[in-house]
Structure formats: structure tokens, C-alpha cells
Amino acid sequence: MTLLSTKGLSKSFDGLEAVSSVDFELPAGQIRALIGPNGAGKTTFVSLICGRLAPTSGTVTFDGYDITVLPAHERIQRGIAYTFQITSIFPxxxxxxxxxxxxxxxxxxxxxxxxxxxxxxxxxxxxxxxxxxxxxxxxxxxxxxxxxxxxQNPRLLILDEPTQGLSDGEIEAFKELIRDLADQATILLIEHNMKVVMATANKISVLDGGRMLAEGTPEEIQNNFAVQTAYLGRDDA
Known part of the structure; x- marks a missing residue:
């Protein structure tokens, strides 16, 4: 069953498209990694999903309901939890x-x-x-x-760069945590650590320049020439 999907999802800032007509489907129970070079539009894309940003065009559907115009707090109530790239705790x-x-x-x-x-x-x-x-x-x-x-007992847990700042030992523990969480929630993982991505994701989606460049299993993505050219061979990957 598809839990989350987007159709033609786009976001422009002052005429510059950060996300461009992205079609995306995430089945329930999957661990999906979202990767891409810096500036690829990953954080903008997930901000559109969780309601932090409104799209310029396109739709977001969650559990069969069009949530495109719902504010973030209503999406949380429906079961979407998003951890921010910059920590948002109460210090x-x-x-x-x-x-x-x-x-x-x-x-x-x-x-x-x-x-x-x-x-x-x-x-x-x-x-x-x-x-x-x-x-x-x-x-x-x-x-x-x-x-x-x-x-928050989410149905969809979006993790934005969760291993940033973790030690090697903590990263190993995080991998186990993600595998355990798959029984409780669908996971969308935005992550630069490719060892973590390859060890945990069932499927990988690759954004580049705001567009969906490729999707596939970890093995398929590793062997995809376009992905190697755009991302995997880069120093900032």
C-alpha cells in the first residue's frame, strides 16, 4: 500500500525552482533513503511533505488523502513526524x-x-x-x-541527516535502531553517510537539481552511471 505520494511537486523561490515536478511514491513499511548532492532540494522536498513549506504546484497525498494544503500540525496529527537537520529540542x-x-x-x-x-x-x-x-x-x-x-507514534518518520555528529559506535547503534523502527513506522531517511544508506535502506531515491534523477535498490543505485556522475563520485557526497 502506498502511504505517501507526490505528483508534480514543485517549489520555486524568486523564480528559481528548488524542487521541480517530482513524482514520488513511498509504500508503507519501507525504509527509503533520499540522497543527492548539496543543494539538490532534499530538505525543501521533505519540507513540502511535512507542511513547513507550501508548494508552488503539485500535490501531496498521505494515506489516500490529499494533504497539500494542510498545515504542519494537522499533518503531525495524521501521523507524519519530521526531525530537523538542525536540532529543535527544548534546551x-x-x-x-x-x-x-x-x-x-x-x-x-x-x-x-x-x-x-x-x-x-x-x-x-x-x-x-x-x-x-x-x-x-x-x-x-x-x-x-x-x-x-x-x-508521537508516527506512521511516517522523516529523519533529516540523523547521523550528523554521531561517533562511529553511535552510528552502528543507529543502524540497528533504524532496522528496529521499521516494524513500527515507515521511514524516509535523508542522509549523506552512504554506508548508513546502503546498510539500512530498502530503496533509494536520488534528487539532483530539484529533479528525481533515479530510484532503485542500493545495488542498482551504486551501479547507476548517472548517479555516480552526479553524486557518488563527488567530494561533497
Whole structure:
């Protein structure tokens, strides 16, 4: 079943198209990686999906409903959670309190406590649960943000550069986390670390210049000449 799709999705800024007529389909239960060189339009594209930006043209459909004009908070209520490329935590609150705030959007009472503790454990922050979020290392802030997304019990979890700032050991743990999360949510992963992409994604979509350049399995993308030329062989990949 297709959970998310876009048709002719475009976004222009002062006449410059950042995303150009993108058709995209994401089946439920899949881990999809979205890759491309810097400036390819990846963050703009997912911002259109989650409602942070309004498209210039085209449509976004989620679970069979046209959500193109819905604001971001209504998309969250429908089950779309987006973790930002720049962390968006509440720095003065503890890690536990941050996750609890996210959980309270959908749960009450004892359910909140149960979900918060399970989420903290799942993202590997159990030993830092009471630490002030602003004092966490950058990589741990990224994990906290993922936990805040998970606490919303999303049907679609969009992760924007989640391994940025993580150590090698934390990246290995993150790979396991993503595999575990696939049982609970469909995942759209925007990621520059190609080892992470190749190890976790069922399918990869490649944006270049705001257009969809290629889609396929990790093996197909690795062997795609156009992708190699546009992205995989570049120093900024």
C-alpha cells in the first residue's frame, strides 16, 4: 500500500525552482533513503511533505488523502513526524521532559510515562534521561530529536541527516535502531553517510537539481552511471 505520494511537486523561490515536478511514491513499511548532492532540494522536498513549506504546484497525498494544503500540525496529527537537520529540542528541559512533551500531544496519564521510558531506552539515552538537553553532546541531541519523533507514534518518520555528529559506535547503534523502527513506522531517511544508506535502506531515491534523477535498490543505485556522475563520485557526497 502506498502511504505517501507526490505528483508534480514543485517549489520555486524568486523564480528559481528548488524542487521541480517530482513524482514520488513511498509504500508503507519501507525504509527509503533520499540522497543527492548539496543543494539538490532534499530538505525543501521533505519540507513540502511535512507542511513547513507550501508548494508552488503539485500535490501531496498521505494515506489516500490529499494533504497539500494542510498545515504542519494537522499533518503531525495524521501521523507524519519530521526531525530537523538542525536540532529543535527544548534546551532548558531534561531529555526525559523533551520526549514527554512530544508524547503528550497524543497520550495522557500513565501512557505518557510508559512511552517516554520505552523511547528513551530505544534511542540509547537511558543514562542521560535527566540531563539538561542543552548540555547534551550534539550527537545525543540528534538521538533525542529522533526520540521526540518516535514518541508521537508516527506512521511516517522523516529523519533529516540523523547521523550528523554521531561517533562511529553511535552510528552502528543507529543502524540497528533504524532496522528496529521499521516494524513500527515507515521511514524516509535523508542522509549523506552512504554506508548508513546502503546498510539500512530498502530503496533509494536520488534528487539532483530539484529533479528525481533515479530510484532503485542500493545495488542498482551504486551501479547507476548517472548517479555516480552526479553524486557518488563527488567530494561533497
Amino acid at each position: 532548558g528541559l531534561s531529555a526525559r521532559e523533551n520526549i514527554a512533551l512530544a508524547a503528550r500531544r497524543f497520550l495522557k496519564g500513565a501512557q505518557v510515562t510508559e512511552v517516554v521510558e520505552a523511547t528513551i531506552d530505544k534511542v540509547g539515552l537511558l543514562g542521560r534521561a535527566d540531563q539538561t538537553a542543552g548540555d547534551l553532546a550534539y550527537g545525543h541531541k540528534r538521538l533525542l530529536e529522533i526520540g521526540m519523533g518516535l514518541a
